[in-house]
Amino acid sequence: MEDLINPLKEAVIRALQEAKTMEQLETLRVRFLGKKGELTSVLKSVNKFSIDERKVIGYEGNKLKSYITERILELKSKIENNKLKNKFDITLPGTDFEEGTYHPITIVQRDIEEIFKGMGFMIADTNEVETDYYNFEALNVPKYHPARDMQDTYWLENGMVLRTQTSAGQQHLMEQFSPPIKAIIPGRCFRNEDIDASHENTFFQLEGIVIDEGISVANLIYTMETMLSKMFEKKITVRLRPGYFPFVEPGFELDIRCEICGGKGCPTCKNSGWVELLPCGMVHPNVLKYGGINSEKYTGFAFGLGLTRLAMMKYGIPDIRAFNSGNLKILKQFK
Numbered sequence: 001m002e003d004l005i006n007p008l009k010e011a012v013i014r015a016l017q018e019a020k021t022m023e024q025l026e027t028l029r030v031r032f033l034g035k036k037g038e039l040t041s042v043l044k045s046v047n048k049f050s051i052d053e054r055k056v057i058g059y060e061g062n063k064l065k066s067y068i069t070e071r072i073l074e075l076k077s078k079i080e081n082n083k084l085k086n087k088f089d090i091t092l093p094g095t096d097f098e099e100g101t102y103h104p105i106t107i108v109q110r111d112i113e114e115i116f117k118g119m120g121f122m123i124a125d126t127n128e129v130e131t132d133y134y135n136f137e138a139l140n141v142p143k144y145h146p147a148r149d150m151q152d153t154y155w156l157e158n159g160m161v162l163r164t165q166t167s168a169g170q171q172h173l174m175e176q177f178s179p180p181i182k183a184i185i186p187g188r189c190f191r192n193e194d195i196d197a198s199h200e201n202t203f204f205q206l207e208g209i210v211i212d213e214g215i216s217v218a219n220l221i222y223t224m225e226t227m228l229s230k231m232f233e234k235k236i237t238v239r240l241r242p243g244y245f246p247f248v249e250p251g252f253e254l255d256i257r258c259e260i261c262g263g264k265g266c267p268t269c270k271n272s273g274w275v276e277l278l279p280c281g282m283v284h285p286n287v288l289k290y291g292g293i294n295s296e297k298y299t300g301f302a303f304g305l306g307l308t309r310l311a312m313m314k315y316g317i318p319d320i321r322a323f324n325s326g327n328l329k330i331l332k333q334f335k
Contacts, residue, residue, distance in 0.1 A: 005060045008039055010030070012064065016071050022079060023291035025072050032068055039065060066100075066124060104334045105204050106313040106321060109186050110204060115230045119223070121208070122183045124167030128162065128190075135161050138290040139247040140170040154277060161191035165304055166207035167247060170283075173209065174291025179298050180212035186307065197267045197319045204307035211283065211293065211300030217250075220280055220301040224254060232259075232314065239274065248281025259313040266320050278305045 015028045032039045039081035043061045046054045066083050102110075113123055127134075135153075154162040169185040177183075184200035184309070185207040193199045210219065221240070228236040236256050254276045265271035280303035285295035308320060315334070317323075 002059065003201070005044060005064065008042065008131075009064060012068055013040070016075065018260070019075060020079075022076065025075055029068070033065065036062055039068070047271075064283045070289050091311055092326065101332050101334055103331060104311045104315055104317070105307055108314060109204065109206065109307055112227070112305070112307070112310075113184070113186065115227055116184045116208070119226070120182055123181050124173055124185045126166070126172050126185055126187065129156070130163045130168045131159050131160055134171055135163055135165075135168040140284050140290075141246045142284045146245065151285065153216055154190050154192060164191055165188075165189055166205040167302065167304055168289065169289050170205055170209055170247075170302065174211070174288075174293055178254055179293060179300075180210075180222060182210050182212075184208045188317075195321060197321070200308065200320050200324065202324060203320075206305040206307050207282065207302070208305065209300060211288070212300055213298055215282075215299045215301055217282065217301070220303070222284070223301075224278070224280065228256065231310070237263075238277075239299060243279055243281070245269045245279050245281060247284050249284045251279065251281035254280055254303070256313065260316055260318055266318065268312065275309060276306075277302050277309060277313075280304070 002277060011229075012028075015031070019025045019028050033036055034040065039061060042057065043065075044055050046061075049057060060119060117123065129250065138141070152165050156162070166185045166187050169187075173181055173185075174182055187205065187207075188202060189205050190202055193201045195201060208223075209225070225238065226235075228238065238257075239252040239255050241255065243251045245251040254272040254277055257263045258266065258273055258275050260266050260268045263273035263275070265273050269275050283300040283302050288295040288298065288300070308323060311317065311323070312320060
């Protein structure tokens with residue numbers, strides 16, 4: 001029996017000494033332990049021998065099989081460790097991992113949220129894809145109303161719409177909560193706009209709504225002035241202009257003096273010295289009725305703050321297209 005197993009042992013030892021790569025170890029394994037391997041063939045042939053001879057061949061053969069398997073695993077581990085040593089040099093400087101940065105609109109949104117939370121507002125999140133009802137009808141904009149044409153809407157094949165304004169979330173809040181309601185709804189909006197320095201087809205707004213007894217325009221003005229002063233950390237010059245929006249009555253346009261040019265006139269403000277920041281006004285009684293709220297008892301105000309334009313003013317960014325450009329040289333400037 002020694003003549004049968006010993007030559008295999010010697011061949012295995014030589015092969016293990018010569019194996020230096022993973023490929024060579026695999027070749028060695030197949031040579032001796034594969035289905036047609038040399039050791040496998042010996043173990044399969046034991047039926048030709050006597051019972052005593054089978055015991056010896058089986059014992060010595062399986063012992064050699066275990067030895068081959070263990071040595072292959074050891075050599076594989078050694079090869080892997082050598083690879084790591086060759087790749088890693090403890091004397092070299094470490095790899096710099098660059099920190100990510102927040103998008104400027106995200107920074108502005110979080111700052112605004114903190115300001116409004118300090119004023120007792122809750123933060124709500126509503127749908128970017130809306131039904132016609134929530135985006136238009138429940139906001140006092142029935143079918144064929146001219147205001148629909150002003151918003152250049154993206155309609156989907158199933159009849160739903162990419163929301164044109166965060167105002168679409170107002171009715172969701174009125175359906176879930178009873179007055180008093182004091183909430184903001186930040187989020188992304190979509191309009192089929194001609195893109196220029198101050199217009200984009202994808203932009204961010206922050207809707208605000210307050211509904212309670214005795215709410216007036218004075219509450220609206222105070223809230224806006226407080227928020228803007230905290231946001232810019234200085235007194236901001238604002239102006240109110242009459243504005244028509246079907247979901248508020250009366251309605252206003254709140255403009256701020258252009259922080260890019262200081263009011264002198266530039267492409268961002270279309271050389272007017274003012275930037276339209278947010279439409280606002282007293283919530284229309286019809287909108288309250290759609291929300292199941294008694295318009296005889298409750299009043300409220302609403303506003304739609306342009307987060308994208310606010311970020312332009314805060315950081316002095318003259319072109320709105322920079323936000324969606326993917327230009328990391330611009331975006332990495334913000335922390």
